[in-house]
Amino acid sequence: MRIPAWPIHTEREIELLRQVLNSPQWGGFNEIVSRLESEFAAFQHCAYGISAANGTLTLEAALAVLGIGPGDEVIVPAISFISTATAVSRTGALPVFVDIEPETFNMDPERAAEAITPRTKAILPVHFGGPLADMDRLGALAAEHGIPIVEDAAHAHGSEWNGRRAGSFGVAGSFSFQNSKVITAGEGGMLTSNDAGFAERARSFCNQGRRIGENYFFHYTLATNYRISALQAAVLLAQLERLPEQICLRERNERLLRSELADIPGLRFQQAHRQVNVHSHYLLLGRIDEREFGMTRDEFHRAVTAQGIPCTPFYPHPLYGNPLYRNGGCRVMSCPVAEACVRDAFWFPHRVLMGDEETTREIAAAIRRAARR
Ligand SMILES: Cc1ncc(COP(=O)(O)O)c(C=O)c1O
Structure with missing residues (x-):
């Protein structure tokens, strides 16, 4: 069985890369970077896009621009990649x-509400695996308390909630273009926003405190250089052009895979809220009910990997279980769902959804064999 490869490129990446290589500007000031920023922002239903070296720095930039610092608190889900938390700590x-919902793997708005104090300065939901967190309830909560939302949309390129795309709900959305993401230049990141003031400050922060149209050697704020290169922008523009058709492919294959495996007791795939009308399918997440399934998650993971299917046995701990946070530096609410997911959840990378119908049926058959069904 051939599992589709990722990342992939076509002649289009080479063509755009050649244009950059033949120009005198390979850095972040090539117009292709602004083109990527405006096209990606528009794709995510946003007015502004600010590129940065990766999706960790975009989170750090957003929080810095919001003026968050010592004495403040930011609500984050217990399940995410480490950057979601370290961006706050830094x-x-x-x-x-706070805990996640058992079916969606996303921040539970009720648990977020319980965590709010006068020190809370932002809510940072992650759209885990692709489907958006409950933006209706999180949006209402944030509005009630006058707190901004920063969306960690590192997994959610092209994902929608009621027809509106990730990154357009909060004051900022933060995207990653790291190697495994659904569009990639190996590394890269983007902030999106519909707030002109935020966008201007974020752009200046990522570009040494400069102001657009002013002298290159005038720096107005203590800032930094997070710029991407034009070579990355060239690759990302080509990748962005193919994203809509790739989302449709993953959508179709995921539906097929789920229907082929629907009769296996105790195997439950991620559910999205009904408002999620489309999503990136960055990860195909699932949970194992050991008693119904007849195997532990670790046994299933070993069996499925032995069948040649790439699979990750979830994170080894909720974020607060990392050595970094074991001795403090955070506040931890009760998170029984996150703790259960650490024991019983897994994910397949999106490349398992990028084959043709025959490959997808073969993958489903291999998963069945691993599940001894
Ligand atoms: C949810 C989440 N947020 C942030 C990041 C950080 O992105 P990057 O690797 O581009 O720094 C990742 C990365 O993989 C992620 O999964």
């Missing part, structure tokens, strides 16, 4: 870890 603020 400002000097405390990440407050």
